[in-house]
Amino acid sequence: MTAPFGERFAAAIAERGQFCVGIDPHAGMLHEWGLDDTVAGLEKFALTAVEAVAPYCSVVKPQSAFYERFGSQGIAVLERVIAESRAAGALVLLDVKRGDIGSTSQAYAEAYLDPRSPLASDAITISPYLGFGSLLPFVEVARINGGGLFVLAATSNKEGPEVQEAMTNDEFGGRTVGSAMLDHLRELNHGAHPVGSFGAVVGATIDGSGYDFAINGPILAPGYGEQGGTAADIVRIFGASAHHVVASSSRGVLRLGPDAGAMRGAVERANDELRSLLG
Numbered sequence: 001m002t003a004p005f006g007e008r009f010a011a012a013i014a015e016r017g018q019f020c021v022g023i024d025p026h027a028g029m030l031h032e033w034g035l036d037d038t039v040a041g042l043e044k045f046a047l048t049a050v051e052a053v054a055p056y057c058s059v060v061k062p063q064s065a066f067y068e069r070f071g072s073q074g075i076a077v078l079e080r081v082i083a084e085s086r087a088a089g090a091l092v093l094l095d096v097k098r099g100d101i102g103s104t105s106q107a108y109a110e111a112y113l114d115p116r117s118p119l120a121s122d123a124i125t126i127s128p129y130l131g132f133g134s135l136l137p138f139v140e141v142a143r144i145n146g147g148g149l150f151v152l153a154a155t156s157n158k159e160g161p162e163v164q165e166a167m168t169n170d171e172f173g174g175r176t177v178g179s180a181m182l183d184h185l186r187e188l189n190h191g192a193h194p195v196g197s198f199g200a201v202v203g204a205t206i207d208g209s210g211y212d213f214a215i216n217g218p219i220l221a222p223g224y225g226e227q228g229g230t231a232a233d234i235v236r237i238f239g240a241s242a243h244h245v246v247a248s249s250s251r252g253v254l255r256l257g258p259d260a261g262a263m264r265g266a267v268e269r270a271n272d273e274l275r276s277l278l279g
């Protein structure tokens, strides 16, 4: 039986560090690598990046949108990215930001977290915009299969605060929407050791004051690198909770390709920097 995601996450970052690489085959990046914006270009790009970084980082985060763009053939490439990243020993966090009414959430959960699915990953990102309760099928399927979830709480983009910093009414605790999501995660992870399986997405670019990040769960911090987030920001934003954070960068690493040594070097530098600041 697969161990709970939280256990596997804690072991992975202890062994390989707190840096996550996003495998995001942007059309412009394919062009920079001298590849065509075709399925063949996508496959070459994504698998070259996986081979260069997956053996050296704890978490690999393919962004589903860049594969979906090519329809079923792009999804077939995503399946290989997932399989080859896992074979290289990295945890795969598929960035799909799914979420719907409960019955549909159930189907999404089975698509990404049931090991019988061709897209089965270690963890996925999910969106709570239909209410946290609508996500409970994801929680059930994750529990059964040892999977992990990362719920959007305080995202890295400048538009996020319109929703995430809106206040809930008294019936729902009179707190910001982002804080409400962190509170739900804290409840789900209560008592888990070494850390729970239910994580938050919190940008490495945000102010962060006003949030309590002690959720006893993993935290994905995208926006590191290209969007301006730094290792110092991880310490500033998360404080004592920083030891459960993976800082994620996509373009910041991929821009160095197709030179595998350069991409691997970027992973090692980021891991070293995070280790020296986070201990």
Ligand SMILES: O=c1ccn([C@@H]2O[C@H](COP(=O)(O)O)[C@@H](O)[C@H]2O)c(=O)[nH]1
Residues within 6 Å of the ligand: 022, 024, 063, 095, 154, 155, 156, 157, 201, 202, 203, 222, 223, 224, 225, 226, 227, 248, 249, 250, 251, 252
């Ligand atoms: O708050 C969020 C949530 C997800 N993302 C995703 O992370 C990467 C960022 O890519 P960079 O090239 O390192 O900027 C991308 O897949 C986003 O969809 C995010 O940026 N912010």
